[in-house]
Amino acid sequence: MKGDSKLDKLLSKGREYEEELIDFLSRFIQVKSVNPPGDMREAGEFVKDFLEKWGLESQWIEPKEGVVTIYSRVGDEDYLMLNGHMDVVPEGDHNRWTYPPYSGKVVDGYVYGRGASDMKGGLSALIFAYAVFTNVFDKFEKGLSLAAVGDEEVGGRYGSLYLAKDMGVKPRYVLLGEPSTLGYYNIGEKGIVWYRVKVLGEPAHASVSPYAGDNAIVKAAKVIDEVYKLAEIDFEPPEDIKEIAIQSGMKARELMGIEGIEKIFFRLSCNAGIIKGGVKTNVVAPECTIDFDMRIPHAIKVDDVLTLVRERLSKFEGVTVEEMTGHDPNYTSPNTELAKVIEESAVEELGFKPKPSLVMGATDGRHFRLHGSDAVVYGPGEWERIHGFDERIAVDDVKKAFRVYLRILYRMLNP
Numbered sequence: 546m547k548g549d550s551k552l553d554k555l556l557s558k559g560r561e562y563e564e565e566l567i568d569f570l571s572r573f574i575q576v577k578s579v580n581p582p583g584d585m586r587e588a589g590e591f592v593k594d595f596l597e598k599w600g601l602e603s604q605w606i607e608p609k610e611g612v613v614t615i616y617s618r619v620g621d622e623d624y625l626m627l628n629g630h631m632d633v634v635p636e637g638d639h640n641r642w643t644y645p646p647y648s649g650k651v652v653d654g655y656v657y658g659r660g661a662s663d664m665k666g667g668l669s670a671l672i673f674a675y676a677v678f679t680n681v682f683d684k685f686e687k688g689l690s691l692a693a694v695g696d697e698e699v700g701g702r703y704g705s706l707y708l709a710k711d712m713g714v715k716p717r718y719v720l721l722g723e724p725s726t727l728g729y730y731n732i733g734e735k736g737i738v739w740y741r742v743k744v745l746g747e748p749a750h751a752s753v754s755p756y757a758g759d760n761a762i763v764k765a766a767k768v769i770d771e772v773y774k775l776a777e778i779d780f781e782p783p784e785d786i787k788e789i790a791i792q793s794g795m796k797a798r799e800l801m802g803i804e805g806i807e808k809i810f811f812r813l814s815c816n817a818g819i820i821k822g823g824v825k826t827n828v829v830a831p832e833c834t835i836d837f838d839m840r841i842p843h844a845i846k847v848d849d850v851l852t853l854v855r856e857r858l859s860k861f862e863g864v865t866v867e868e869m870t871g872h873d874p875n876y877t878s879p880n881t882e883l884a885k886v887i888e889e890s891a892v893e894e895l896g897f898k899p900k901p902s903l904v905m906g907a908t909d910g911r912h913f914r915l916h917g918s919d920a921v922v923y924g925p926g927e928w929e930r931i932h933g934f935d936e937r938i939a940v941d942d943v944k945k946a947f948r949v950y951l952r953i954l955y956r957m958l959n960p
Protein backbone atom coordinates (compact mmCIF):
# COMPACT_ATOMS: atom_id res chain seq x y z
CA MET A 546 0.00 0.00 0.00
CA LYS A 547 3.04 2.27 -0.40
CA GLY A 548 2.31 5.68 -1.79
CA ASP A 549 -1.29 5.66 -0.62
CA SER A 550 -1.45 9.18 0.70
CA LYS A 551 -4.99 8.90 2.09
CA LEU A 552 -4.03 5.91 4.18
CA ASP A 553 -0.82 7.62 5.30
CA LYS A 554 -2.82 10.62 6.39
CA LEU A 555 -5.15 8.39 8.43
CA LEU A 556 -2.31 6.50 10.09
CA SER A 557 -0.32 9.58 10.96
CA LYS A 558 -3.40 11.21 12.45
CA GLY A 559 -3.86 8.02 14.47
CA ARG A 560 -0.33 8.17 15.82
CA GLU A 561 -1.04 11.63 17.25
CA TYR A 562 -3.69 10.12 19.50
CA GLU A 563 -2.01 6.97 20.79
CA GLU A 564 -1.03 8.42 24.16
CA GLU A 565 -4.46 9.92 24.61
CA LEU A 566 -5.93 6.49 23.86
CA ILE A 567 -4.00 4.92 26.74
CA ASP A 568 -5.01 7.76 29.05
CA PHE A 569 -8.66 7.29 27.98
CA LEU A 570 -8.44 3.56 28.74
CA SER A 571 -6.95 4.24 32.17
CA ARG A 572 -9.78 6.65 33.01
CA PHE A 573 -12.39 4.32 31.50
CA ILE A 574 -11.29 1.60 33.96
CA GLN A 575 -11.81 4.09 36.79
CA VAL A 576 -15.43 4.50 35.72
CA LYS A 577 -17.31 1.75 37.54
CA SER A 578 -19.45 -0.44 35.31
CA VAL A 579 -19.73 -3.71 37.21
CA ASN A 580 -22.35 -6.16 36.01
CA PRO A 581 -24.17 -7.37 38.02
CA PRO A 582 -25.69 -5.04 39.19
CA GLY A 583 -25.20 -3.46 35.76
CA ASP A 584 -25.51 0.30 36.13
CA MET A 585 -23.88 1.67 32.97
CA ARG A 586 -24.99 5.30 33.20
CA GLU A 587 -21.60 6.67 34.25
CA ALA A 588 -19.81 4.64 31.57
CA GLY A 589 -22.38 5.78 29.00
CA GLU A 590 -21.75 9.43 29.89
CA PHE A 591 -18.02 8.85 29.61
CA VAL A 592 -18.26 7.48 26.05
CA LYS A 593 -20.92 9.96 24.96
CA ASP A 594 -18.86 12.93 26.19
CA PHE A 595 -15.83 11.70 24.31
CA LEU A 596 -17.77 11.33 21.06
CA GLU A 597 -19.28 14.80 21.51
CA LYS A 598 -15.81 16.32 21.76
CA TRP A 599 -15.13 14.82 18.34
CA GLY A 600 -18.37 16.23 16.99
CA LEU A 601 -20.05 12.83 16.84
CA GLU A 602 -23.68 12.43 17.74
CA SER A 603 -24.85 9.38 19.58
CA GLN A 604 -28.04 7.76 20.76
CA TRP A 605 -28.58 6.94 24.44
CA ILE A 606 -30.42 3.61 24.54
CA GLU A 607 -31.67 2.44 27.94
CA PRO A 608 -34.27 -0.34 27.54
CA LYS A 609 -33.93 -1.25 31.20
CA GLU A 610 -33.10 1.28 33.88
CA GLY A 611 -29.33 1.72 34.12
CA VAL A 612 -28.48 -0.64 31.26
CA VAL A 613 -27.15 1.81 28.68
CA THR A 614 -25.91 1.39 25.12
CA ILE A 615 -24.27 4.26 23.29
CA TYR A 616 -24.92 3.94 19.56
CA SER A 617 -23.41 6.30 17.03
CA ARG A 618 -23.51 6.16 13.26
CA VAL A 619 -22.07 8.03 10.32
CA GLY A 620 -23.84 7.44 7.02
CA ASP A 621 -27.37 6.23 6.33
CA GLU A 622 -27.07 2.49 6.38
CA ASP A 623 -25.47 0.26 8.91
CA TYR A 624 -22.77 -1.43 6.87
CA LEU A 625 -19.97 -1.97 9.37
CA MET A 626 -20.54 -1.85 13.11
CA LEU A 627 -17.75 -1.62 15.69
CA ASN A 628 -19.02 -3.30 18.84
CA GLY A 629 -17.66 -3.58 22.37
CA HIS A 630 -19.07 -3.92 25.86
CA MET A 631 -18.61 -1.42 28.67
CA ASP A 632 -19.65 -3.73 31.48
CA VAL A 633 -17.15 -5.73 33.53
CA VAL A 634 -17.47 -8.62 35.97
CA PRO A 635 -17.09 -8.00 39.73
CA GLU A 636 -13.54 -7.58 40.99
CA GLY A 637 -13.62 -10.04 43.92
CA ASP A 638 -11.38 -9.66 46.95
CA HIS A 639 -9.61 -6.26 46.74
CA ASN A 640 -6.74 -7.51 48.89
CA ARG A 641 -5.71 -9.95 46.20
CA TRP A 642 -5.06 -7.22 43.65
CA THR A 643 -1.55 -5.74 43.45
CA TYR A 644 -3.08 -2.37 42.48
CA PRO A 645 -6.63 -1.37 43.35
CA PRO A 646 -8.95 -2.95 40.73
CA TYR A 647 -10.32 0.40 39.53
CA SER A 648 -7.03 2.33 39.54
CA GLY A 649 -6.36 2.01 35.82
CA LYS A 650 -2.72 2.26 36.85
CA VAL A 651 -0.11 2.18 34.08
CA VAL A 652 3.01 0.27 35.17
CA ASP A 653 5.86 -1.15 33.09
CA GLY A 654 3.94 -1.12 29.83
CA TYR A 655 0.65 -2.48 31.17
CA VAL A 656 -2.64 -0.89 32.11
CA TYR A 657 -4.07 -2.62 35.18
CA GLY A 658 -7.61 -2.99 36.39
CA ARG A 659 -10.90 -4.81 36.03
CA GLY A 660 -11.95 -4.64 32.40
CA ALA A 661 -8.48 -3.85 31.03
CA SER A 662 -8.51 -6.94 28.77
CA ASP A 663 -12.24 -7.74 28.89
CA MET A 664 -12.78 -5.41 27.23
CA LYS A 665 -12.27 -1.72 27.85
CA GLY A 666 -8.90 -2.05 26.08
CA GLY A 667 -10.43 -3.29 22.84
CA LEU A 668 -13.42 -0.97 23.14
CA SER A 669 -11.19 2.09 23.68
CA ALA A 670 -9.21 1.19 20.56
CA LEU A 671 -12.46 0.83 18.57
CA ILE A 672 -13.79 4.16 19.88
CA PHE A 673 -10.59 5.97 18.90
CA ALA A 674 -10.54 4.29 15.50
CA TYR A 675 -14.13 5.42 14.94
CA ALA A 676 -13.36 8.99 16.02
CA VAL A 677 -10.14 9.38 14.05
CA PHE A 678 -11.47 7.73 10.89
CA THR A 679 -14.61 9.85 10.74
CA ASN A 680 -12.55 12.94 11.54
CA VAL A 681 -10.10 12.39 8.69
CA PHE A 682 -12.71 11.35 6.13
CA ASP A 683 -16.07 13.00 5.95
CA LYS A 684 -17.07 10.98 2.92
CA PHE A 685 -16.92 7.26 2.49
CA GLU A 686 -18.92 4.72 0.54
CA LYS A 687 -20.81 2.93 3.26
CA GLY A 688 -22.18 3.53 6.74
CA LEU A 689 -20.07 3.05 9.85
CA SER A 690 -21.39 2.71 13.37
CA LEU A 691 -20.13 2.27 16.91
CA ALA A 692 -22.03 0.43 19.63
CA ALA A 693 -20.69 0.59 23.19
CA VAL A 694 -23.08 -1.85 24.82
CA GLY A 695 -23.80 -2.34 28.50
CA ASP A 696 -25.10 -5.83 28.97
CA GLU A 697 -22.66 -8.40 27.63
CA GLU A 698 -21.54 -10.07 30.83
CA VAL A 699 -25.07 -11.21 31.68
CA GLY A 700 -26.12 -12.27 28.19
CA GLY A 701 -26.74 -9.14 26.13
CA ARG A 702 -30.55 -9.07 26.30
CA TYR A 703 -30.62 -5.28 26.84
CA GLY A 704 -27.46 -4.59 24.84
CA SER A 705 -26.53 -6.24 21.56
CA LEU A 706 -29.60 -8.45 21.37
CA TYR A 707 -31.79 -5.40 21.91
CA LEU A 708 -30.05 -3.63 19.01
CA ALA A 709 -30.31 -6.62 16.66
CA LYS A 710 -33.78 -7.84 17.59
CA ASP A 711 -35.84 -5.02 19.04
CA MET A 712 -34.33 -2.11 17.11
CA GLY A 713 -33.70 -4.06 13.91
CA VAL A 714 -30.09 -2.91 13.62
CA LYS A 715 -28.71 -5.40 11.13
CA PRO A 716 -25.25 -4.38 9.94
CA ARG A 717 -23.73 -6.29 7.03
CA TYR A 718 -20.58 -6.72 9.13
CA VAL A 719 -19.84 -6.49 12.84
CA LEU A 720 -16.32 -6.21 14.22
CA LEU A 721 -16.17 -6.97 17.94
CA GLY A 722 -13.11 -5.98 19.96
CA GLU A 723 -13.23 -8.80 22.52
CA PRO A 724 -9.80 -10.15 23.45
CA SER A 725 -9.15 -12.78 20.78
CA THR A 726 -5.49 -11.71 21.17
CA LEU A 727 -3.81 -10.28 18.09
CA GLY A 728 -2.70 -13.64 16.71
CA TYR A 729 -6.25 -14.94 16.31
CA TYR A 730 -9.67 -13.82 15.20
CA ASN A 731 -12.83 -15.66 16.17
CA ILE A 732 -15.46 -16.48 13.59
CA GLY A 733 -17.74 -18.62 15.71
CA GLU A 734 -18.70 -20.02 19.04
CA LYS A 735 -20.31 -23.13 20.43
CA GLY A 736 -23.98 -23.14 21.34
CA ILE A 737 -25.30 -23.64 24.83
CA VAL A 738 -28.23 -25.28 26.50
CA TRP A 739 -29.26 -25.35 30.16
CA TYR A 740 -31.87 -27.88 31.11
CA ARG A 741 -33.38 -29.35 34.26
CA VAL A 742 -33.89 -33.06 34.71
CA LYS A 743 -36.61 -33.89 37.19
CA VAL A 744 -36.48 -37.35 38.74
CA LEU A 745 -39.46 -38.73 40.61
CA GLY A 746 -39.18 -41.62 43.08
CA GLU A 747 -41.42 -43.33 45.61
CA PRO A 748 -41.03 -42.40 49.29
CA ALA A 749 -40.73 -45.03 52.03
CA HIS A 750 -39.22 -45.31 55.50
CA ALA A 751 -35.43 -45.36 55.45
CA SER A 752 -35.35 -48.46 57.68
CA VAL A 753 -36.81 -50.64 54.89
CA SER A 754 -34.71 -49.20 52.03
CA PRO A 755 -33.61 -50.43 49.53
CA TYR A 756 -36.28 -53.17 49.77
CA ALA A 757 -39.12 -50.67 49.65
CA GLY A 758 -39.56 -47.36 47.87
CA ASP A 759 -37.74 -45.94 44.85
CA ASN A 760 -35.00 -43.47 45.77
CA ALA A 761 -34.94 -40.45 43.41
CA ILE A 762 -31.40 -39.49 44.49
CA VAL A 763 -30.04 -42.94 43.60
CA LYS A 764 -31.85 -42.77 40.27
CA ALA A 765 -30.46 -39.27 39.69
CA ALA A 766 -26.91 -40.60 40.07
CA LYS A 767 -27.59 -43.05 37.25
CA VAL A 768 -29.19 -40.28 35.19
CA ILE A 769 -26.02 -38.18 35.56
CA ASP A 770 -23.88 -41.12 34.36
CA GLU A 771 -26.08 -41.52 31.29
CA VAL A 772 -26.03 -37.84 30.44
CA TYR A 773 -22.25 -37.67 30.75
CA LYS A 774 -21.94 -40.43 28.15
CA LEU A 775 -23.31 -37.95 25.60
CA ALA A 776 -20.06 -36.03 25.95
CA GLU A 777 -18.23 -38.98 24.38
CA ILE A 778 -20.02 -38.76 21.02
CA ASP A 779 -18.00 -37.23 18.16
CA PHE A 780 -19.86 -34.82 15.89
CA GLU A 781 -18.74 -33.62 12.48
CA PRO A 782 -18.63 -29.82 11.96
CA PRO A 783 -19.43 -28.37 8.50
CA GLU A 784 -16.69 -28.75 5.91
CA ASP A 785 -15.71 -25.06 5.75
CA ILE A 786 -14.79 -24.91 9.43
CA LYS A 787 -13.57 -28.44 10.08
CA GLU A 788 -9.90 -27.50 9.88
CA ILE A 789 -10.52 -24.43 12.05
CA ALA A 790 -12.22 -26.66 14.65
CA ILE A 791 -9.14 -28.91 14.71
CA GLN A 792 -6.79 -25.94 15.06
CA SER A 793 -8.93 -24.35 17.77
CA GLY A 794 -8.87 -27.60 19.72
CA MET A 795 -5.09 -27.76 19.50
CA LYS A 796 -4.87 -24.17 20.67
CA ALA A 797 -7.07 -24.99 23.68
CA ARG A 798 -4.84 -27.94 24.51
CA GLU A 799 -1.74 -25.80 24.27
CA LEU A 800 -3.19 -23.03 26.44
CA MET A 801 -4.72 -25.27 29.09
CA GLY A 802 -2.30 -28.19 29.02
CA ILE A 803 -5.14 -30.71 29.32
CA GLU A 804 -4.91 -33.87 27.27
CA GLY A 805 -8.10 -34.61 25.35
CA ILE A 806 -9.52 -31.10 25.50
CA GLU A 807 -8.78 -30.72 21.77
CA LYS A 808 -11.96 -32.76 21.21
CA ILE A 809 -14.05 -29.96 22.70
CA PHE A 810 -15.04 -28.51 19.29
CA PHE A 811 -16.35 -31.92 18.12
CA ARG A 812 -18.20 -32.86 21.28
CA LEU A 813 -20.74 -31.68 23.78
CA SER A 814 -19.35 -30.42 27.05
CA CYS A 815 -21.30 -31.55 30.07
CA ASN A 816 -21.72 -30.20 33.56
CA ALA A 817 -24.19 -31.19 36.26
CA GLY A 818 -24.11 -27.85 38.04
CA ILE A 819 -26.85 -28.00 40.67
CA ILE A 820 -28.56 -30.95 42.31
CA LYS A 821 -31.42 -30.75 44.77
CA GLY A 822 -33.25 -33.67 46.27
CA GLY A 823 -34.71 -35.46 49.24
CA VAL A 824 -36.81 -34.25 52.16
CA LYS A 825 -35.39 -35.89 55.27
CA THR A 826 -32.55 -38.23 56.19
CA ASN A 827 -34.90 -41.05 57.21
CA VAL A 828 -37.14 -40.79 54.13
CA VAL A 829 -36.46 -42.47 50.78
CA ALA A 830 -36.10 -39.46 48.49
CA PRO A 831 -39.31 -38.86 46.51
CA GLU A 832 -37.83 -36.24 44.19
CA CYS A 833 -34.56 -34.89 42.83
CA THR A 834 -33.66 -32.27 40.20
CA ILE A 835 -30.38 -31.80 38.35
CA ASP A 836 -29.48 -28.71 36.30
CA PHE A 837 -27.16 -29.34 33.36
CA ASP A 838 -25.05 -27.02 31.21
CA MET A 839 -23.99 -28.31 27.80
CA ARG A 840 -22.02 -26.42 25.14
CA ILE A 841 -22.93 -27.49 21.64
CA PRO A 842 -20.48 -28.15 18.77
CA HIS A 843 -21.09 -26.79 15.25
CA ALA A 844 -22.91 -29.89 14.04
CA ILE A 845 -26.14 -30.00 16.04
CA LYS A 846 -28.63 -27.61 17.58
CA VAL A 847 -30.29 -27.05 20.95
CA ASP A 848 -33.33 -29.18 19.97
CA ASP A 849 -31.10 -32.06 18.83
CA VAL A 850 -29.36 -32.06 22.19
CA LEU A 851 -32.64 -32.20 24.10
CA THR A 852 -33.85 -35.03 21.86
CA LEU A 853 -30.66 -36.98 22.55
CA VAL A 854 -30.97 -36.44 26.30
CA ARG A 855 -34.60 -37.54 26.32
CA GLU A 856 -33.81 -40.65 24.29
CA ARG A 857 -30.99 -41.57 26.63
CA LEU A 858 -33.15 -41.14 29.71
CA SER A 859 -36.27 -42.85 28.35
CA LYS A 860 -35.24 -46.09 30.05
CA PHE A 861 -35.85 -44.49 33.45
CA GLU A 862 -39.34 -44.13 34.79
CA GLY A 863 -40.49 -40.79 36.18
CA VAL A 864 -37.77 -38.70 34.51
CA THR A 865 -38.57 -35.51 32.58
CA VAL A 866 -36.33 -32.99 30.81
CA GLU A 867 -37.16 -29.32 30.62
CA GLU A 868 -35.18 -26.66 28.71
CA MET A 869 -34.22 -23.60 30.76
CA THR A 870 -32.34 -21.49 28.21
CA GLY A 871 -30.12 -21.93 25.18
CA HIS A 872 -28.95 -20.86 21.75
CA ASP A 873 -27.57 -22.66 18.74
CA PRO A 874 -23.90 -22.72 17.78
CA ASN A 875 -23.10 -20.07 15.21
CA TYR A 876 -20.33 -18.94 12.92
CA THR A 877 -19.50 -16.54 10.14
CA SER A 878 -17.86 -18.00 7.04
CA PRO A 879 -14.06 -17.82 7.22
CA ASN A 880 -14.28 -16.46 3.66
CA THR A 881 -16.23 -13.36 4.69
CA GLU A 882 -14.71 -10.12 3.45
CA LEU A 883 -14.24 -8.88 7.02
CA ALA A 884 -12.05 -11.88 7.91
CA LYS A 885 -9.89 -11.34 4.84
CA VAL A 886 -9.56 -7.64 5.62
CA ILE A 887 -8.54 -8.39 9.22
CA GLU A 888 -5.84 -10.74 7.93
CA GLU A 889 -4.52 -8.28 5.36
CA SER A 890 -4.58 -5.33 7.76
CA ALA A 891 -2.72 -7.29 10.44
CA VAL A 892 -0.11 -8.45 7.96
CA GLU A 893 0.52 -4.85 6.91
CA GLU A 894 0.65 -3.48 10.44
CA LEU A 895 2.02 -6.34 12.54
CA GLY A 896 3.86 -8.47 9.99
CA PHE A 897 1.94 -11.67 10.65
CA LYS A 898 -1.40 -13.18 9.67
CA PRO A 899 -3.84 -13.90 12.51
CA LYS A 900 -5.52 -17.30 12.37
CA PRO A 901 -9.24 -18.00 12.36
CA SER A 902 -10.57 -19.80 15.42
CA LEU A 903 -13.69 -20.96 17.22
CA VAL A 904 -14.31 -20.33 20.91
CA MET A 905 -16.02 -22.31 23.65
CA GLY A 906 -17.69 -19.39 25.40
CA ALA A 907 -20.20 -16.90 24.08
CA THR A 908 -19.74 -13.32 22.85
CA ASP A 909 -22.25 -10.75 21.63
CA GLY A 910 -21.24 -11.84 18.12
CA ARG A 911 -23.90 -14.55 18.27
CA HIS A 912 -26.76 -12.03 18.53
CA PHE A 913 -25.75 -10.47 15.22
CA ARG A 914 -24.90 -13.77 13.51
CA LEU A 915 -28.27 -15.23 14.46
CA HIS A 916 -29.88 -12.10 12.94
CA GLY A 917 -28.02 -12.33 9.64
CA SER A 918 -24.82 -10.29 10.08
CA ASP A 919 -21.28 -11.49 9.49
CA ALA A 920 -19.62 -11.00 12.88
CA VAL A 921 -15.93 -11.44 13.61
CA VAL A 922 -14.09 -10.93 16.90
CA TYR A 923 -10.62 -9.41 16.80
CA GLY A 924 -9.15 -7.58 19.76
CA PRO A 925 -6.21 -7.14 22.12
CA GLY A 926 -5.92 -8.65 25.58
CA GLU A 927 -4.27 -11.09 27.92
CA TRP A 928 -6.29 -14.25 28.37
CA GLU A 929 -4.75 -15.59 31.55
CA ARG A 930 -6.14 -12.96 33.90
CA ILE A 931 -9.55 -12.25 32.41
CA HIS A 932 -12.18 -12.33 35.16
CA GLY A 933 -9.31 -12.96 37.63
CA PHE A 934 -7.07 -10.81 39.85
CA ASP A 935 -4.54 -8.32 38.43
CA GLU A 936 -6.28 -8.17 35.07
CA ARG A 937 -4.18 -6.08 32.72
CA ILE A 938 -3.46 -5.29 29.08
CA ALA A 939 -0.22 -4.40 27.31
CA VAL A 940 -0.09 -0.74 26.25
CA ASP A 941 1.56 -1.87 23.01
CA ASP A 942 -1.24 -4.29 22.19
CA VAL A 943 -3.89 -1.58 22.58
CA LYS A 944 -1.94 0.72 20.25
CA LYS A 945 -1.37 -2.08 17.75
CA ALA A 946 -5.06 -2.99 17.73
CA PHE A 947 -5.93 0.68 17.19
CA ARG A 948 -3.63 0.86 14.15
CA VAL A 949 -4.98 -2.38 12.71
CA TYR A 950 -8.55 -1.12 13.23
CA LEU A 951 -7.75 2.05 11.27
CA ARG A 952 -6.49 -0.07 8.39
CA ILE A 953 -9.56 -2.31 8.57
CA LEU A 954 -11.87 0.71 8.34
CA TYR A 955 -9.89 2.07 5.44
CA ARG A 956 -10.16 -1.18 3.51
CA MET A 957 -13.79 -1.84 4.33
CA LEU A 958 -15.14 1.64 3.67
CA ASN A 959 -13.09 2.99 0.74
CA PRO A 960 -12.92 6.65 1.78
Ligand SMILES: [Zn+2]
Nearest residue numbers: 663664697723
Ligand atom coordinates in the same frame (compact mmCIF):
# COMPACT_ATOMS: atom_id res chain seq x y z
ZN1 LIG B 1 -15.95 -9.66 27.12
